[in-house]
Amino acid sequence: MLFVAEDMGYAFSKLELESGDDSSIEETGGSASRQKVDSSLPKKRMPRGRVLPGRRQYPVSTTKMLAGREANLSGRGRFSSGDCRHVLNGSLFVAAFQGSQIRIYDVDGGWKVQKNILARSLRWTITDTSLSPDQRYLVYASMSPIIHIVNAGSATRESLANITEIHDGLDFSSPDDGGYSFGIFSLKFSTDGREVVAGGSNGNIYVYDLEAKKLSLRISAHMSDVNSVCFADESGHLIYSGSDDNFCKVWDRRCFTAKGKPGGILVGHLEGITFVDSRGDGRYLISNGKDQAIKLWDVRKMSSNAAYYRGYRDYEWDYRWMDYPLHARKLQHPYDQSVATYKGHSVLRTLIRCYFSPEYSTGQKYIYTGSHDSCIYIYDLVSSAQVAKLQYHRSTVRDCSWHPNYPILVSSSWDGEVAKWEFPGKALV
Structure with a gap:
């Protein structure tokens, strides 16, 4: 079934994902003990109605707030899709779920489940996943210093941790952590598949050497949670990071041992950073x-000192349960170093992700992002103009993924559904 929105130049279709054994799904009060991805969608044109803003939740429990930091908890209950990604050449799609489950789908094979992974020793939720460049191994993280690695290329379809397959634990803690536990919010494989970089809730960045089976680098990087990290390019020398301390930082591993400091700091955000994505050229990134x-950065404009740049705010606000103050939307950082700024979407409740559009099909001329208002936003990279707003979901869209070769975008939402968007005819691409 295909639903066309002619004025937007895109069409929407139900993403038919093989959901495995649905006989064990029990639904009560609108929630399920195991969430279905391929929920039935209404057979009508996509809604065009007003999207309601998030509302403050009462009462506020400090304990629940901390536990729900990235525990897949929202006012509507548990959400299913915590992470979704087309992988490398687009032949595979990875989706992580609240119930300790990760599924790898064969895109070219009709979106059939290639591997169903039941994760091991989780704290709260699966916070991030990454598949190796050769598609042989998958790593997943939670609110723990130990990440786990799975043989994604094996013939075993049902990968139950330490039952049908071994999920080896990789310990990212070090004596320098002082015995304190921490969680991993973000992790990425290097292009050669030999290393994994991770960002922790303790403000540190870690690089793990898979061949040596040990940490090769620990950086005391930020004053707050490191919500996102990535390698800048194929060389693996540069690392980008984004944190709740409002800064993006650039780390050059070639000179870090001598300096012990970032290669540069990118100043301009007034609040914490939820995600960073590299253009892949070692020069541009978005946050x-x-x-x-969203801000576009050129690392050639970065600063060497941000001691006096952070500034202050004259309002109390927490993105986890409050709307962003109206007057704050007009504020600008006095020392903003970004190349461009993109506004219109909503970054609330969770670490919403943004990306450059694919090089092959679009020339990376767009930026796209999920949003708390249940939509996906697409911006023109050069003009900063909003060129599309995709509306279907009924709750926060945390992640979305544009196929590297085809005009297809997939989104995952707190409403428990994964949707596929196509751009036929007068398409963006």
């Missing part, structure tokens, strides 16, 4: 911020 803006 999604809790100040409700």
